[in-house]
Amino acid sequence: MFWDVHTHMVPSGDDGVRTEEDGLALCREAAERGTSVLFATPHVWPHFELSEAREEAVRAAHARMAPRAAEFGLDLRLGFELTPAPALLETDLRRFRLGGLPAVLMELPFDGPLGLAMRLAEEIEAAGLTPVIAHPERADEVIDDPGQARAFAGRGWLLQVNATSLLGRHGRGPRRTGWRLVEEGLASVMGSDGHRPARPPFLDEAYEAVRARMGEEAAGDLFGAAALQRLESLAPAEPPS
Numbered sequence: 001m002f003w004d005v006h007t008h009m010v011p012s013g014d015d016g017v018r019t020e021e022d023g024l025a026l027c028r029e030a031a032e033r034g035t036s037v038l039f040a041t042p043h044v045w046p047h048f049e050l051s052e053a054r055e056e057a058v059r060a061a062h063a064r065m066a067p068r069a070a071e072f073g074l075d076l077r078l079g080f081e082l083t084p085a086p087a088l089l090e091t092d093l094r095r096f097r098l099g100g101l102p103a104v105l106m107e108l109p110f111d112g113p114l115g116l117a118m119r120l121a122e123e124i125e126a127a128g129l130t131p132v133i134a135h136p137e138r139a140d141e142v143i144d145d146p147g148q149a150r151a152f153a154g155r156g157w158l159l160q161v162n163a164t165s166l167l168g169r170h171g172r173g174p175r176r177t178g179w180r181l182v183e184e185g186l187a188s189v190m191g192s193d194g195h196r197p198a199r200p201p202f203l204d205e206a207y208e209a210v211r212a213r214m215g216e217e218a219a220g221d222l223f224g225a226a227a228l229q230r231l232e233s234l235a236p237a238e239p240p241s
């Protein structure tokens with residue numbers, strides 16, 4: 001059963017689903033396609049931060065949606081996706097945890113230097129949490145020099161590859177780099193980064209592609225987020241307040 005650690009299935013005013021009904025319809029189809037745990041990770045952007053009012057609305061939407069998702073067998077959890085910004089370095093990063101896990105999802109800039117992202121990941125670590133690096137295979141810096149991703153993984157940070165990258169939906173560079181991260185064992189978790197019906201939160205097709213190339217066990221670990229499950233069992237965190 002798949003863990004999708006990166007989606008935009010809870011409405012939050014960003015570019016993800018617009019309504020709870022739209023999110024639930026896509027979640028239902030994801031469950032039918034094999035996803036058992038799905039994190040909604042609304043964007044926290046430099047130009048659209050997580051105000052208290054926005055956070056309250058997002059958490060309330062999730063609280064309404066989760067029991068309905070459970071009815072069709074999906075464990076719908078809530079986290080956030082941080083885009084590196086200087087203001088985040090001054091923030092209590094525990095606020096952005098992936099559900100009850102001691103981990104925070106943050107993306108890399110698609111272009112430009114990675115310095116600020118590195119600092120943010122270090123701050124996440126300093127807060128006692130594990131950075132989960134969203135779609136490193138889509139960052140130009142990593143496409144040009146995959147050694148950077150190796151260095152992140154070497155620090156114990158978890159690399160999350162997008163299913164759509166493996167399927168070639170973001171072009172050749174992300175596809176080549178995504179497969180490289182998966183084949184070298186550097187990728188720890190998968191995400192659909194699903195936003196809307198045209199970009200849905202499904203993992204089954206990418207799972208089949210990885211299983212065909214690398215076998216059932218490797219695919220099962222990756223799509224079952226074995227790395228996150230280990231994190232959960234080794235260092236259980238108190239539930240988000």
Ligand SMILES: [Fe+2]
Pocket residue numbers: 006007008081193
């Ligand atoms: Fe995303």
